[in-house]
Amino acid sequence: MSPTTKLTPKGAATRQRIIEGAAAEIRERGVAVTTLDDVRARTGTSKSQLFHYFPDGKDRLLLAVARYEADQVLAVQQPQLGGLTSWAAWRRWRDTVVSHYRGRGQHCPLNVLISQLGRVTPGAQAVVSEMLRRWQDEIAAGVRHLQGTGEIGPQLDAERGAAALLAGIQGGVVVMLSTGRIDHLEAALDVGIENLKASGNRA
Amino acid sequence: MSPTTKLTPKGAATRQRIIEGAAAEIRERGVAVTTLDDVRARTGTSKSQLFHYFPDGKDRLLLAVARYEADQVLAVQQPQLGGLTSWAAWRRWRDTVVSHYRGRGQHCPLNVLISQLGRVTPGAQAVVSEMLRRWQDEIAAGVRHLQGTGEIGPQLDAERGAAALLAGIQGGVVVMLSTGRIDHLEAALDVGIENLKASGNRA
Structure with a gap:
């Protein structure tokens, strides 16, 4: 079904x-x-x-579970991720992400499921692609909002900026899963957000 | 042995x-x-x-192979990664990384080995940690070099900047492995390097 x-x-x-x-x-x-x-x-x-x-059995169920876990990845970042309308809001979102992954430690249910299903299978790819798309859309919306208020420079490509920040988060999480260290995730978020702020000061 | x-x-x-x-x-x-x-x-x-x-059998051999593949990850970025002494050199390194991962597609030998060994086993963690450490050291050395020539602002924390850029690369690669798309890797590198440049203009 x-x-x-x-x-x-x-x-x-x-x-x-x-x-x-x-x-x-x-x-x-x-x-x-x-x-x-x-x-x-x-x-x-x-x-x-x-x-x-x-x-279709276990694989189809696992795919539905992967979709559920991908939804959870976004849900734990709400409502902060959906309301990136001030630098204070970006800060709260940053803290939410860091504290979530710090609390979870080296266990990521979605990663486990995607590995099990096979990273390159169409089903697994679709789940990850959709999650990343929604995640990036939310970040880009936050960038555009602060471009509207003049706090982020108008010359900045919101979509590309969001893609770069999202990549930094994914990498920070992967480094944490692989080494137990969370400082790459913190650096990616902090440096990324500082650079968005700096673009406003340059404008 | x-x-x-x-x-x-x-x-x-x-x-x-x-x-x-x-x-x-x-x-x-x-x-x-x-x-x-x-x-x-x-x-x-x-x-x-x-x-x-x-x-000790297959697992010990796999760990040695993982260490070899981790060395390859750095080797394919040389000599560019080891000589980030001008913006042109950073650009060549950026192109080397992107073209390497574009050519490789959705297959990463190191990732396969680390998954097989178990991401949280001490041996696998040591291999990944050491690779990331060496990678970050090279990027940080490049940042410090351009701080020395005044092209990157002196106020920038080279280690944290290198950690953020490295996280972006890891995330860009993971997104490519999971979705087949390389634009996150490109965005992470391009935005990261542009922000390093901008820090020099602000100084």
């Missing part, structure tokens, strides 16, 4: 319960050992229900 | 031949299916030779 198929409200709720249960199971026990039976037991669903919502 | 154990020149050459043969085999066929027998066959080494240099 594709996510775009119309479900009754009850059906959508059941499907969501399966996805969230699978996500919790995978976070606790790891993706390799989590079976469909584990997910059924945790979510109180029958084999026929699971088959109804995920007829 | 640890890498620090003293080897005869011939022993060191044999060990290196095993590592490079394993790296080539893994690049061609993938880490999951490559066996020690494949490596022996490819490198013309006996079981006792392989055991002599890698008594």
Whole structure:
């Protein structure tokens, strides 16, 4: 069943319960050992229900869980990410991102799922691409907002600036996952935001 | 046998031949299916030779291959990375990095090995940490050089600036591995270098 198929409200709720249960199971026990039976037991669903919502089996469920975890990546940054309308707001967003990843440590549920699905599979690529697109859109909207108020220079390419900052965040997170150190993430955010500010002073 | 154990020149050459043969085999066929027998066959080494240099088996060999691939990541950026002494040199380095990753596509041998070894294992972390340290040192040296010639502002924290640029590169590469798009890597490098330049104009 594709996510775009119309479900009754009850059906959508059941499907969501399966996805969230699978996500919790995978976070606790790891993706390799989590079976469909584990997910059924945790979510109180029958084999026929699971088959109804995920007829293609575990990989299709994992993809839905990856989409859910990608949504979580953005959700934990809200409402700050969606309201980058002052330098104080950018600062709060920066602190939210850093404290989220500091708290999570070297575990990233989305990264685990994408690795399991295969990074270059079309499904995994679509999930990551869509998440990055939405993330970049929010940052670019913040840049444009401060261009509107004159706090960021009008000459700055908002889309490219957002792409660069987003790359810095992704790299900072990857460095943290690989080394346990969070200072690259902090440097990427701090230097990136300072340079946006400086562009306003140059204008 | 640890890498620090003293080897005869011939022993060191044999060990290196095993590592490079394993790296080539893994690049061609993938880490999951490559066996020690494949490596022996490819490198013309006996079981006792392989055991002599890698008594702990495949994981220790994979770690040595990861270290070799990490060295390659830096080597392909040379001599440009080691000589960031003018804006033209920074530009050549930028082009080298982008063209390297564009040519490689969505395959990163080091990432494959680190995933296989387990990102949070001490050995894998040490390999990645050391590579990032050397990479950041080279970028920071370039920043300090241009601070010396007055082309980058003296107020700029070279280490933090290098960390931010390095994070942007890591993120740009990760985005490319996950989506096939290289524009985040380009944005991270271009925006990062432009901001270094702008700091000089502000000084």
